[in-house]
Amino acid sequence: MPGDRLTDEDRQHIAAGLAEGLGFTEIGRRLGRPASTIMREVTRNGGPDDYRAQRAQEATKQRARRQRQPKPPAPPVGDSSHGRDPQAVQSLTESFATLLEQQGMPRMAGRVLACLYVTDSGNLTAADLVQRLRVSPASISQTVALLEQQGLLKRERAPGGRRERYVVDDELWVRSTLAALHMNDALAAASQRAAEILGAATPAGARFGSSAEFLLLVNATLGQVIEQWQQNQADRDAGHRA
Structure with missing residues (x-):
C-alpha cells in the first residue's frame, strides 16, 4: 500500500525497473507507490546507476535500529558558578517546575519559569532555554507568549543586540x-x-x-x-x- 514501508520485494522490483531503464513514475505505477517515494528510495541508496536492492534493505534496517536506540540522558545544565553543584541545581530546577505544575501551571510553562528563576541573571535567550530544556524552539515561543500574557516574565533586547532575552525579576x-x-x-x-x-x-x-x-x-x-x-x-x- 502507498502508506506502508517498502519491502525487500519492492526493492527488488525497483532494482529491476532501473535495470530496464524505467523512470521513477513508471516504477511507482507498477508498485502502486508515488514517484516521490521511489525517487527518495533510490537517491538515498546510491542513485539510479548504483542502486542495489539488498544493500538498500540492509541500510534501511540499520537506520531503523539507530532510531530505536534510546537517546543518552541530557547532561546537567545547572549553574555551576559560586561553587554550586550543577546536578543539585538541576534537581532544584526540576522540583520547582513540578511544584508549579502541581499548582495548576502548564508543564512547559513551569519548566521555563523555573529555568529562568534559578539563574542569577534572571534572563535567558530562546536558544539558552532550548539547550537547557532540550525542547523545540516552537515550544519555547508558545510558552513564553503564555507567561508574558500572565505577567510572569517580560522580553528585553540589549542595546544594539538582535536577540531577545526573557526576564524574570523580584516583582514576578x-x-x-x-x-x-x-x-x-x-x-x-x-x-x-x-x-x-x-x-x-x-x-x-x-x-x-x-x-x-x-x-x-x-x-x-x-x-x-x-x-x-x-x-x-x-x-x-x-x-x-x-
Missing part, C-alpha cells in the same frame, strides 16, 4: 498577585450582580452573594500585603542609598 509574584486581584474584582462584581438577579434570599442568589463577600475579603487582605511589600522595598532601597 507581585505582578501575578495583582493580576489575581483584578480577576477577583471582576468575579466579585459578577457575583454581586448574579445575587441581585437571582434574589439574595434564594439558594442560588445566596451562593453568589457569599462568593462575592469572600472574594472582596481576599482582595482587601491581598491589597494590604502588596502595600506592606512595597513599603518594605522602599525601606530597603533607602537603606542601600544611605
Whole structure:
C-alpha cells in the first residue's frame, strides 16, 4: 500500500525497473507507490546507476535500529558558578517546575519559569532555554507568549543586540498577585450582580452573594500585603542609598 514501508520485494522490483531503464513514475505505477517515494528510495541508496536492492534493505534496517536506540540522558545544565553543584541545581530546577505544575501551571510553562528563576541573571535567550530544556524552539515561543500574557516574565533586547532575552525579576509574584486581584474584582462584581438577579434570599442568589463577600475579603487582605511589600522595598532601597 502507498502508506506502508517498502519491502525487500519492492526493492527488488525497483532494482529491476532501473535495470530496464524505467523512470521513477513508471516504477511507482507498477508498485502502486508515488514517484516521490521511489525517487527518495533510490537517491538515498546510491542513485539510479548504483542502486542495489539488498544493500538498500540492509541500510534501511540499520537506520531503523539507530532510531530505536534510546537517546543518552541530557547532561546537567545547572549553574555551576559560586561553587554550586550543577546536578543539585538541576534537581532544584526540576522540583520547582513540578511544584508549579502541581499548582495548576502548564508543564512547559513551569519548566521555563523555573529555568529562568534559578539563574542569577534572571534572563535567558530562546536558544539558552532550548539547550537547557532540550525542547523545540516552537515550544519555547508558545510558552513564553503564555507567561508574558500572565505577567510572569517580560522580553528585553540589549542595546544594539538582535536577540531577545526573557526576564524574570523580584516583582514576578507581585505582578501575578495583582493580576489575581483584578480577576477577583471582576468575579466579585459578577457575583454581586448574579445575587441581585437571582434574589439574595434564594439558594442560588445566596451562593453568589457569599462568593462575592469572600472574594472582596481576599482582595482587601491581598491589597494590604502588596502595600506592606512595597513599603518594605522602599525601606530597603533607602537603606542601600544611605
